[in-house]
Amino acid sequence: MLAKANRVVRGADYRLVVRRGRRYPGANTITHVLARDSDAAPRFGFIVAKNVGNAVVRNRVRRRLKAASWELLSETRPGTDIVVRALPGAASASWASLRGELTTAIERGAALA
RNA sequence: UGGGUCGGCCAGACGGUCGCGUCGCCCGCGAGGGCGCCGAGGAACGUCCGGGCUCCGCAGAGCAUGGCGGUGGGUAACGCCCACCCGGGGUAACCCGCGAGAAAGUGCAACAGAGAGCAGACCGCCGUCCGCCUGCGCGGGCGGUAAGGGUGAAACGGUGGUGUAAGAGACCACCAGCGCCCGGUGUGAGCCGGGCGGCUGGGUAAACCUCGCCAGGAGCAAGGUCGGACAGGGGACAGUGAGGCUGCUCGCCGAGUCCCCGGGUUGACCGCUGGAGGGGCGUGGUGACGCGUCCCCGAGAUAGAUGGCCGUCCGCUGCCCUCGGGCAGUGACAGAACCCGGCGUAUCGGCCGGCCCAUUCC
Numbered sequence: 001m002l003a004k005a006n007r008v009v010r011g012a013d014y015r016l017v018v019r020r021g022r023r024y025p026g027a028n029t030i031t032h033v034l035a036r037d038s039d040a041a042p043r044f045g046f047i048v049a050k051n052v053g054n055a056v057v058r059n060r061v062r063r064r065l066k067a068a069s070w071e072l073l074s075e076t077r078p079g080t081d082i083v084v085r086a087l088p089g090a091a092s093a094s095w096a097s098l099r100g101e102l103t104t105a106i107e108r109g110a111a112l113a
Numbered sequence: 114u115g116g117g118u119c120g121g122c123c124a125g126a127c128g129g130u131c132g133c134g135u136c137g138c139c140c141g142c143g144a145g146g147g148c149g150c151c152g153a154g155g156a157a158c159g160u161c162c163g164g165g166c167u168c169c170g171c172a173g174a175g176c177a178u179g180g181c182g183g184u185g186g187g188u189a190a191c192g193c194c195c196a197c198c199c200g201g202g203g204u205a206a207c208c209c210g211c212g213a214g215a216a217a218g219u220g221c222a223a224c225a226g227a228g229a230g231c232a233g234a235c236c237g238c239c240g241u242c243c244g245c246c247u248g249c250g251c252g253g254g255c256g257g258u259a260a261g262g263g264u265g266a267a268a269c270g271g272u273g274g275u276g277u278a279a280g281a282g283a284c285c286a287c288c289a290g291c292g293c294c295c296g297g298u299g300u301g302a303g304c305c306g307g308g309c310g311g312c313u314g315g316g317u318a319a320a321c322c323u324c325g326c327c328a329g330g331a332g333c334a335a336g337g338u339c340g341g342a343c344a345g346g347g348g349a350c351a352g353u354g355a356g357g358c359u360g361c362u363c364g365c366c367g368a369g370u371c372c373c374c375g376g377g378u379u380g381a382c383c384g385c386u387g388g389a390g391g392g393g394c395g396u397g398g399u400g401a402c403g404c405g406u407c408c409c410c411g412a413g414a415u416a417g418a419u420g421g422c423c424g425u426c427c428g429c430u431g432c433c434c435u436c437g438g439g440c441a442g443u444g445a446c447a448g449a450a451c452c453c454g455g456c457g458u459a460u461c462g463g464c465c466g467g468c469c470c471a472u473u474c475c
Contacts, residue, residue: 002132002133003132003133004133004134004418005145007416008416009415009416009417010416011379011416013416014416045416046416047416054158054447054448055158055447055448056446056447056448058448059420059448060420060421062416063133063420063421064420064421064422066132066133066420066421067131067132067420067421067422068421070131070132070133070421071131071421071422095421095422
């Protein structure tokens with residue numbers, strides 16, 4: 001799981017990444033990637049809206065996305081902010097497909113180290 | 114053994130691996146790191162009640178408004194819980210009732226029916242008069258009546274008798290209901306028994322209403338500390354009383370208040386978890402619950418930790434089938450956000466116990 005240092009936690013940061021970052025749509029997620037001028041650790045943020053499911057479902061989706069992000073953390077270029085928005089299909093998506101979507105988006109975002 | 118009824122409890126298990134959050138200790142100037150403890154629910158849910166807590170400058174009184182409604186207890190309090198009463202259902206265990214007042218007033222009630230709220234007379238029954246007829250009778254007018262028929266959820270007590278032209282609480286007996294009185298019993302709602310009276314005057318109060326009881330307002334985005342940012346302008350009212358805790362009146366306090374346009378911040382910390390807390394034992398009580406004593410500390414996040422992945426077993430479903438396995442899928446409802454007590458709602462499945470009925474055996 002991701003430590004707090006690897007999380008996007010400010011509302012302003014979320015807005016910045018979603019508006020200015022490049023979008024990579026997947027079957028169950030939309031990934032926004034924005035490179036900052038920094039060599040700080042990469043940061044991940046997650047948006048799971050109510051149309052995904054009830055609170056239990058949303059928690060599970062966000063935790064799986066966090067776990068997938070943690071596995072990709074060491075391979076992500078420093079100074080990158082990534083925000084993943086979960087779509088309603090993410091509730092029933094398999095672990096492998098979620099992780100695959102995220103990997104593809106980061107690769108295409110040229111954010112791999 | 115089968116069926117029923119009531120109550121309590123659990124909420125997949127184990128392992129591996131990689132992680133997250135608070136707190137404590139240690140290391141480090143610091144960023145941070147290491148170790149250890151703990152880390153979602155019976156409903157955490159809905160936010161429907163009740164409280165604690167916080168602020169509103171907490172004199173207060175009345176009205177309004179809202180809620181509650183058998184009795185007695187429990188509780189911090191309740192619209193909750195317990196016991197009992199009454200009424201209804203069930204062979205029974207047991208369940209159900211939004212359980213005050215309908216002769217204080219106002220309102221409401223489809224269809225059917227002659228008539229539905231100070232009721233009414235369609236068929237019928239009876240008397241009398243007239244007409245027809247040999248006659249039994251038939252038809253009509255007037256009057257009496259409400260026993261019988263019929264309508265309805267409901268038709269102004271029921272049964273039997275006296276009475277009468279036929280009938281009728283018109284009168285009588287018993288029963289039911291209403292009111293009053295007396296005796297016994299229970300803390301009480303009531304219950305049991307006896308007497309008297311007029312002879313009865315439905316439902317709806319989750320319709321207005323009446324009676325009794327309860328209730329200040331807003332809510333942790335409460336409220337406070339620190340830091341940061343910014344830009345003011347206009348209008349209304351104001352010791353002749355602004356404003357002050359939903360509305361009104363009285364009373365009290367007594368100085369700035371409110372609105373619009375524009376601009377800025379939406380950071381950190383406190384509140385924040387040790388409490389009507391949990392467990393054991395004893396004790397009072399039918400019980401809800403109370404009392405005493407010992408032990409324990411058991412979540413505090415803030416884009417929001419409490420988990421991700423893998424394996425074995427377990428349960429369920431489907432298929433195959435050599436009747437014992439194999440394969441595949443799946444794991445109820447649901448996620449703390451100041452904290453408690455309730456209620457309501459959702460829920461795959463499982464465990465335990467009390468009681469009742471039927472049946473079999475001894």
